[in-house]
Each structure stands twice: as structure tokens, then as C-alpha cells.
Amino acid sequence: MAEATANGLGQHTLHGVQAHDPAATGIAPAEVHQEHPIKLYLVVWAWLFILSACSYLVDYVGLQGYLRWSLILIFMMLKAGLIVAVFMHMAWERLALTYAIILPPILVLVFVAMMVFESEYTLFTRTLFFGTEP
Amino acid sequence: MADATLTHTGQAQPRPAGLQGVAADWSSDQRAFKNVSWGKAMMWIFLLSDTFVFGCFLLSYMTARMSTRVPWPNPSEVFALHIGGSNIPLILIAIMTFVLISSSGTMAMAVNFGYRHDRRKTAILMLLTAALGATFVGMQAFEWTKLITEGVRPWGNPWGAAQFGSSFFMITGFHGTHVTFGVIFLIIVARKVWRGDYETGRPGFFTSRRGRYEHVEIMGLYWHFVDLVWVFIFAFFYLW
Numbered sequence: 001m002a003e004a005t006a007n008g009l010g011q012h013t014l015h016g017v018q019a020h021d022p023a024a025t026g027i028a029p030a031e032v033h034q035e036h037p038i039k040l041y042l043v044v045w046a047w048l049f050i051l052s053a054c055s056y057l058v059d060y061v062g063l064q065g066y067l068r069w070s071l072i073l074i075f076m077m078l079k080a081g082l083i084v085a086v087f088m089h090m091a092w093e094r095l096a097l098t099y100a101i102i103l104p105p106i107l108v109l110v111f112v113a114m115m116v117f118e119s120e121y122t123l124f125t126r127t128l129f130f131g132t133e134p
Numbered sequence: 135m136a137d138a139t140l141t142h143t144g145q146a147q148p149r150p151a152g153l154q155g156v157a158a159d160w161s162s163d164q165r166a167f168k169n170v171s172w173g174k175a176m177m178w179i180f181l182l183s184d185t186f187v188f189g190c191f192l193l194s195y196m197t198a199r200m201s202t203r204v205p206w207p208n209p210s211e212v213f214a215l216h217i218g219g220s221n222i223p224l225i226l227i228a229i230m231t232f233v234l235i236s237s238s239g240t241m242a243m244a245v246n247f248g249y250r251h252d253r254r255k256t257a258i259l260m261l262l263t264a265a266l267g268a269t270f271v272g273m274q275a276f277e278w279t280k281l282i283t284e285g286v287r288p289w290g291n292p293w294g295a296a297q298f299g300s301s302f303f304m305i306t307g308f309h310g311t312h313v314t315f316g317v318i319f320l321i322i323v324a325r326k327v328w329r330g331d332y333e334t335g336r337p338g339f340f341t342s343r344r345g346r347y348e349h350v351e352i353m354g355l356y357w358h359f360v361d362l363v364w365v366f367i368f369a370f371f372y373l374w
Contacts, residue, residue, distance in 0.1 A: 035249045045239035052235055052368075056228045059210055059373050069374070076369035080362055087242045087358045089351070095152070096159035097167045101178050108189045115193055119201035126203050 036092075044086045051079045177352045181359045184312075188363050191305050192370055198297035207293035209372050213277070227372050230273050231364065234313075237266035238361040241354045248350035253327055256350060260324035263357065267317040274310045278303075305367055312360050323353045 055075040058068055085091040090098055149155045149168075160166050167175045199206050214221040244259035281302070285292045288300040326332065326345060335344040 035246065038243065038246060041239065041242045041246065045235070045242070048235045048238070049232065052228075052231050055369065055373060056224065056231070059224055062210075072369050072373050076365055079365045083238065083358050083362050083365070087238055087361075088355055094159070094167060094170055096156045097170050097175065097178065099156050100166070101182055104182060105185050105189065108186070108193070111189070111193060112196070115197045116200065119197045122197075122201035123203065126201070130203065 040086065044082050047082060048079055051075045051082075055079075171348060173348060173352050174355070177355050181355065184359065184363075188305075188308070188366070191301075191308060192366065195297075195301040195305060195371065198301055199295070202295045202297060204295040206295050207291060207298050209374070212281070212293065212298075213372060224372060226273060226277055227368065230270055230277075231368055233266050233270050233273070234361050234364050237263045237270070238358055240266065241357045245351045245354040248327065248332075248347040251333070251347070253330060253333070257324045257328040260320050260327065260350070260353075264317045264320040264324065267313050267320065267357075267360075271310055271313050271317070274306060274313075278306075302371070305371060309360070309363055309367060312363070316357050316360050319353060320357065323349060 052075075055072060058071050058075070063071065084102075090102070149158045159168055162168075210223040211221075213227050214223045215225045217225065240259045240263045244256050244263060247255040247259060286299045286302070288303055290296045291299050326336075326338075327347075327350065329336075331338075332345050332347050332349065337343060338345055
């Protein structure tokens with residue numbers, strides 16, 4: 001049975017089925033088993049709580065302007081990164097899969113840029129034809 | 135083993151590190167994700183497509199909000215709850231966020247205990263995850279009821295831009311549907327774990343294929359994705 005690691009980062013990866021003979025159970029020897037110390041999950045869990053509390057506090061305290069938006073985005077990206085990297089085990093996956101999954105969503109930003117132009121144009125024409133009063 | 139040989143190559147292929155390795159994997163014959171099982175790879179690809187679905191929803195919300203001349207309702211006030219004589223902004227949403235993050239944590243634990251072949255703990259943690267998910271959906275139903283009684287409709291609301299209602303119902307409704315389906319599948323997989331299907335290799339009722347404890351992890355991928363989407367909805371819709 002292969003002691004398969006996903007990539008160079010897979011130092012935690014263990015194979016968990018050595019006690020079970022795959023031929024007897026019919027269970028295929030696993031490709032890569034993701035088994036990490038429980039402490040890691042608890043630490044990430046705690047951080048997710050802290051970051052959520054922080055982003056809630058941004059609203060509760062009533063910060064406005066660029067400070068508000070940059071804080072919201074930073075907390076959001078940190079939370080998303082922790083969930084994908086640790087909870088979804090992306091940090092230990094094979095790099096070919098990681099790139100295939102992580103890169104395409106970034107292209108959504110192009111779509112965002114297009115729609116920003118589009119909505120500014122729509123707002124411009126609406127203001128032009130209907131005036132500034134709602 | 136005969137049924138498994140078609141879909142899995144057994145062990146990781148040696149390959150160069152970094153981007154060269156990625157190119158080597160992708161340009162090799164037939165199978166790009168060498169040591170990643172098809173189940174996990176397909177779940178990831180499904181989640182990628184789902185990312186685009188939610189991406190489009192959030193984009194349409196952004197477009198509606200940016201292009202309207204009418205002021206957008208302040209989510210901080212709209213979603214405030216009147217508790218103990220004062221309005222606490224977004225409190226229900228904050229609690230929902232914490233409930234969903236807690237469920238993500240219990241799910242991660244369930245995956246861990248699954249690979250340790252601890253059936254009891256895995257099943258209990260998965261059921262706990264499902265319970266937290268059901269709590270989340272319940273709170274969302276409460277929130278919808280509250281807003282509907284206050285007069286929010288997909289075509290208008292008392293506070294400002296009409297698109298607020300349609301964006302809100304579309305985005306949170308689709309997310310709530312995902313959570314609901316997640317709860318159903320969590321219960322199904324938890325039952326399989328509890329019964330020991332993944333130890334005995336009992337064929338699945340639908341696919342007739344033998345399951346593995348990796349199914350718990352694949353289920354976990356979906357559940358964490360639901361939490362991930364909520365992170366973005368929370369930031370863009372409720373806090374922005």
C-alpha cells in the first residue's frame with residue numbers, strides 16, 4: 001500500500017487503512033488520506049470564530065468608508081482561505097488539482113470589472129433621462 | 135478489487151515539483167489528478183461550478199446596487215433585532231454565522247474521526263453538524279418571515295431600492311437550499327457510517343458501489359463550501 005503524500009506539504013498525511021486488508025474488504029487502498037492532528041482543526045476553528053466576531057464588530061462599531069470595506073474584505077479573505085486550505089484540505093492536495101480549482105474563480109474578477117463599467121453606464125443613463133431625484 | 139481498478143491508479147506518480155509538476159500532470163495521458171480519487175475530484179469540480187453560480191448571483195446583486203438611483207436599504211438596520219429595549223444590528227445574522235462555523239468545525243472533526251475508523255464519533259459529529267445546519271435553516275426561515283411581514287417583496291420594500299428584495303430572496307434562498315440538501319445528505323452518510331457500510335463494503339443503494347471513509351471527506355467538502363459561500367454573502371450582502 002502506498003504511503004502516498006499529496007505533495008511536498010503532506011507531512012501530516014497518513015494512510016489510515018493499514019489495519020484492513022483491501023482484498024478482504026473490497027475497499028480500494030486509498031489514494032491519499034487526509035489525517036491531521038485535531039489540534040490543527042481546533043486552532044483554525046477558533047480563528048474562524050475570532051475573525052467572524054471581528055467582521056461583526058466592524059458593523060457594530062459602525063466604521064465607515066475605506067476602513068470598513070478593507071477590513072470586511074480582509075476578514076472575508078482570511079476566513080475563506082482558512083476554510084479552503086485547512087478544512088477542505090486544499091493545502092495538502094496535489095498541485096494540479098489546487099490550480100485547477102483555485103485559478104478559475106479568480107477570473108470572476110474580470111467579470112466584476114466588466115459589470116462595474118456596465119452598471120456605471122446604466123446609472124449614468126438613468127440619471128440622464130430620469131434626473132437625480134428618485 | 136475488480137470494480138475499483140477502472141477508476142484508481144493506486145499510488146502517486148513521481149513527478150517534478152512546483153509548476154513543472156502541474157504541467158507534467160496535465161499533459162500526461164488520460165488522468166490529470168493522479169492520486170486524487172474521482173469522487174473527490176468531481177466534488178471539487180462541482181463546487182467550482184457552484185462557485186460560478188453564486189458568483190453570478192453576487193455579481194447581479196452588485197450590478198443592481200451600483201446601477202440604481204434609489205438609495206439601498208441599510209442592511210445594518212433592516213436586519214436588526216429588537217432585544218431588551220434596544221435595536222441590536224445584525225444580531226441574528228451574526229448568530230447564524232457562528233452556528234454555521236460551528237457546524238464546519240464539527241464536520242472537520244467528523245472527517246478526522248472517519249479516517250481513524252471511529253464510527254461512533256464520526257456519526258455523532260455528522261449528526262451534530264446536520265443539527266446545526268437545520269438550526270441555521272430555521273433561523274433563516276425566521277428571518278424571511280420577519281422581512282416578509284415587514285413588507286419586503288421581490289419587487290419592492292418600504293426602505294429603498296426595489297432590487298433589495300429580489301437580491302435578498304435569490305441569494306439567501308439559494309444558499310438555504312444548499313444547506314438543506316447538505317443536511318439531508320449528512321444524515322444519509324451518517325447513517326452509513328453508523329451502520330458500518332464503509333467497513334463491510336456494503337454496496338450503496340443508488341450506485342451499488344462500495345463506499346469508503348473518503349465519502350465522509352467528500353461530504354465535508356460540500357459542507358465547508360456551504361460555509362464558504364456564507365462567508366462571502368455575509369461580507370457582501372449583510373456588511374457592505
